[in-house]
Amino acid sequence: MVEAMSWHHNERVKDGSLRHPADGESWKAFDSRHEDFSKEPHNVRLGLAIDGFNLFQTLSSTHSTWPIVLMGNNIDVFLQPLIEELKELWELGVETYDSKENKTFNMRACLLWIINNFPTYAMLSGWSTKGKLACPCCNDETSSIYLKHSHKTIYMDHRMFLPMNHPWRHNKRSFNGKTELRAPPQLLDRTTVFYILQGIDNSFGKKQRRSKNGILNWKKWSVFFDLPYWKFNMFRHNLNVMHIEKNIVDSIIGTLLDIFGKTKDHAAARFDLKDMGIRKNLQPRYMSDGKRTKLAKCVKKGAKLPDGSASNIARCVQQTEKKISCYKTHDAHFMLHYLLQVPIKSILPDHVAMALVRLCSFFRRICQKVISMDEVVNLEAEIVKTLCRLERIFPPSFFDIMVHLLIHLAIELRLGGPVQYRWMYPVERHMCTLKSYVRNRSHPEGSIAEGYLANECINFYSRYLNEDVQTRLNRVPRNNDEL
Numbered sequence: 001m002v003e004a005m006s007w008h009h010n011e012r013v014k015d016g017s018l019r020h021p022a023d024g025e026s027w028k029a030f031d032s033r034h035e036d037f038s039k040e041p042h043n044v045r046l047g048l049a050i051d052g053f054n055l056f057q058t059l060s061s062t063h064s065t066w067p068i069v070l071m072g073n074n075i076d077v078f079l080q081p082l083i084e085e086l087k088e089l090w091e092l093g094v095e096t097y098d099s100k101e102n103k104t105f106n107m108r109a110c111l112l113w114i115i116n117n118f119p120t121y122a123m124l125s126g127w128s129t130k131g132k133l134a135c136p137c138c139n140d141e142t143s144s145i146y147l148k149h150s151h152k153t154i155y156m157d158h159r160m161f162l163p164m165n166h167p168w169r170h171n172k173r174s175f176n177g178k179t180e181l182r183a184p185p186q187l188l189d190r191t192t193v194f195y196i197l198q199g200i201d202n203s204f205g206k207k208q209r210r211s212k213n214g215i216l217n218w219k220k221w222s223v224f225f226d227l228p229y230w231k232f233n234m235f236r237h238n239l240n241v242m243h244i245e246k247n248i249v250d251s252i253i254g255t256l257l258d259i260f261g262k263t264k265d266h267a268a269a270r271f272d273l274k275d276m277g278i279r280k281n282l283q284p285r286y287m288s289d290g291k292r293t294k295l296a297k298c299v300k301k302g303a304k305l306p307d308g309s310a311s312n313i314a315r316c317v318q319q320t321e322k323k324i325s326c327y328k329t330h331d332a333h334f335m336l337h338y339l340l341q342v343p344i345k346s347i348l349p350d351h352v353a354m355a356l357v358r359l360c361s362f363f364r365r366i367c368q369k370v371i372s373m374d375e376v377v378n379l380e381a382e383i384v385k386t387l388c389r390l391e392r393i394f395p396p397s398f399f400d401i402m403v404h405l406l407i408h409l410a411i412e413l414r415l416g417g418p419v420q421y422r423w424m425y426p427v428e429r430h431m432c433t434l435k436s437y438v439r440n441r442s443h444p445e446g447s448i449a450e451g452y453l454a455n456e457c458i459n460f461y462s463r464y465l466n467e468d469v470q471t472r473l474n475r476v477p478r479n480n481d482e483l
């Protein structure tokens with residue numbers, strides 16, 4: 001592993017494009033602040049992913065197991081042993097053997113960032129991601145409206161992010177009937193959070209839920225600030241693109257196919273529009289039955305894919321009921337990147353199709369392996385325009401917090417580097433493996449611990465077997481077996 005560990009230092013192409021987290025601003029800022037750490041290329045930067053999963057999907061919808069963590073605000077209590085270990089790795093380091101150089105060295109490690117789903121974001125950062133200030137990036141400048149007929153908070157006003165002289169800022173008719181002269185929200189300075197949080201009374205347990213001791217949406221002192229370097233880290237929490245993609249596909253398909261199809265929803269949306277003063281001819285028109293069937297049919301037809309690229313998406317399409325459901329996160333990723341654009345272009349009017357196709361292309365572009373800095377600048381500007389375009393077309397209820405978060409993805413790209421090092425796919429796959437260890441359903445966590453240990457042992461043994469015995473380490477991969 002020793003070569004892989006210092007790859008980013010010795011072999012990475014350094015041409016200014018983003019191809020590794022080391023190209024992101026956050027990593028560079030960390031290196032220049034902690035020079036004694038960064039001069040040793042063997043030192044490790046860690047990303048921490050935290051998520052929970054349900055072991056009994058078919059039996060109970062409420063059971064969930066967290067590989068590290070149990071619940072709510074008290075998560076910090078369970079994280080303390082981990083924080084202690086991270087502190088030790090930073091301050092003292094551990095003696096490690098370098099098999100290439102045949103000598104030992106002192107390896108230190110730091111925690112660069114945390115990868116989390118949006119609800120977990122609140123647990124780990126201390127910023128509550130609910131209510132009218134839900135966006136952890138815009139903080140107290142989050143712009144939101146409560147729709148009293150649809151009973152939900154929405155986040156529109158993306159014209160705020162346009163350049164100050166952009167003509168759309170003065171276009172009252174196509175937007176919410178107002179001019180928009182506010183500057184884009186300022187991102188919080190990295191150390192400000194540390195000082196804000198120092199004023200918070202941090203008591204754990206059920207009592208805390210009753211007392212409202214937060215400042216704005218800050219609810220607690222995050223345990224990660226116990227790490228000496230954490231307050232200087234530029235970029236602490238990743239927005240999980242995988243999770244956002246799934247939610248966006250849900251919203252698009254839900255809106256286009258009108259899956260719930262309740263007339264009450266339509267009525268509520270219309271009352272909300274009336275309250276907001278949006279003109280009648282801008283109010284959403286719902287697709288006819290024929291078009292909805294055509295959309296479902298088109299997705300079904302297009303869903304014949306090469307082995308391994310996605311699961312069988314066609315099975316998710318219920319053509320007669322005009323429904324697409326039960327697809328998994330990776331199916332959503334694939335649909336958003338490639339599949340949806342075909343029916344969108346052929347069925348929807350041009351201006352609607354254009355906005356949605358641009359949205360899909362935004363996702364395809366932020367997920368590239370190599371991205372130049374020029375492209376990042378373009379992406380930042382383009383997503384603002386795309387969201388403004390969508391505001392002119394889609395009903396306000398479409399703009400939940402997930403849609404708003406898109407505006408911050410390009411900035412995170414600049415800070416953290418390519419998306420594929422900062423999303424949940426590897427973690428989800430690992431959780432799937434853990435889930436398969438559960439044989440005794442009355443002791444799921446024990447089964448996982450036992451299964452994990454057995455797997456480690458087998459792995460360890462297989463390194464010492466002769467080459468003529470087939471093991472997981474020398475086996476030909478399934479897709480190469482005919483070569």
Ligand SMILES: [Zn+2]
Pocket residue numbers: 135136137138139142404405407408
């Ligand atoms: Zn925001």
